[in-house]
Amino acid sequence: MTDVTIPPSDSLAVLEKQRSTAETFGIPLAVLLEITHRCPLQCPYCSNPVELDRSGKELTTEEWKKVLSELAEIGVLQVHFSGGEPTARKDLVELVKHASDVGLYTNLITSAVLLTRERLSELADAGLCHVQISFQGIEEGLSDRVAGYKGGHRKKLEVARWTRELDLPLTVNAVMHRQNLHQLPEIIQMSLDLDADRLEVANVQYYGWALKNRAALMPTVAQLDECTETVEEARERLKGRLTIDYVVPDYYALRPKKCMGGWGRQFFNISPAGKVLPCHAAESITGLEFESVRSNHSIAWIWQNSEAFNRYRGTGWMKEPCKSCEFREIDFGGCRCQAFALTGDAANTDPACALSPLHETIFKQAEAEAEGETSRFLYRNFAGGTLESENGT
């Protein structure tokens, strides 16, 4: 296989090329801020990297405020305070207040378990525009087991009610997998009962922690078909009452997803330590250097000119079968992190694509895992994961 790294002797030409590529992409409308990786939950499909940033590396309050001001200045319209668990930061109210002051629309992406009514009320007063709460299932048994956190489900329900009492719009985020897909109809009903505006039915995406737990999480084809049917029926029935966003797992698809809208095209996120990343899993791709907001460069410069953002931008980096594919500007070769995780080279076609030489093997493997006996989780933590005990605790 040929490698597509750019020869260092050609740096002038590269710079020019990078500029012309980058300048066609405006600043994203929304930016994900992972303000901490600390979280009391231990979900086995966590989207954080397997190597988590420790609290000592986190940006300070003043650094985050500077980031927020800079984002507003360059044209970002929305920020998502996420994590880890963003409410684990003691300065969250102050950060939300600052974001509102500089004109940003603020979303809180939370597990909710650390929130008190008083603090939620302070967040609302600080200008918070929207709350998204993750749910692991419909009842305590399964939900608390998936999250590895006793009492979590009950607390989430309570915070969801406070959210609506405080007149904040509520999104229920339900991460779906083999062990909870059967609860989807009840999750839809729960969202209505909680007076949510929006429901995200997000099937697990298999990188990082989720990839380690794939055998315990991968749904069967039949489950997925039923899931899609349930979502379509509910969307029709609940039009104008509940918006349902639906994320399908791509292993069973024939065409890969246009991950992040294409690398470096519409999205970036900032890690707890201040790295500016093309996607929240990007640090899993070894050999890429990501610039930090602590560097001398502005965020706009990093977005437009940094090597990591330009590496997989556009179509110039592609190999076959992507290179000559008629869909290359439709899906941009799928997900770079998934390509790296499953093939060892992020420039390969994402194996989720039927045109990837590895698609068949991976599809078969997923299918076999979905029919398998494994249901024990490897819980997410700073120690690199802890395997669930035999009796499910």
Next chain:
Amino acid sequence: MAGPRNISVSEASRPVLPRHAKLKYDDTRKVWVILAPERVLAPDEIAVEVLQLCNGERNVGDVADQLAAKYAAPREAILADVIVMLQDLADKGFLTEIREKTS
């Protein structure tokens, strides 16, 4: 006040953007936008004008009157267009209305 959801827009309703939908001029891109949870909508010029008139005091009929006068256009056609636009926004969950406190 978040107000009621799932509203049905008629000539008599007094629609208003809910607190979580913000109409804003985007200085970077030189366009009007509606900011909503995980969404950025790009209303066209007419929609912007209609929404600026929807202050929770005027009803849809008043809005149509104003636009009909301003553009010297047939009121009935404008009213129909305004209702369709607002209902679409309501169906997306980004419109509420002011109701009399009677109950």
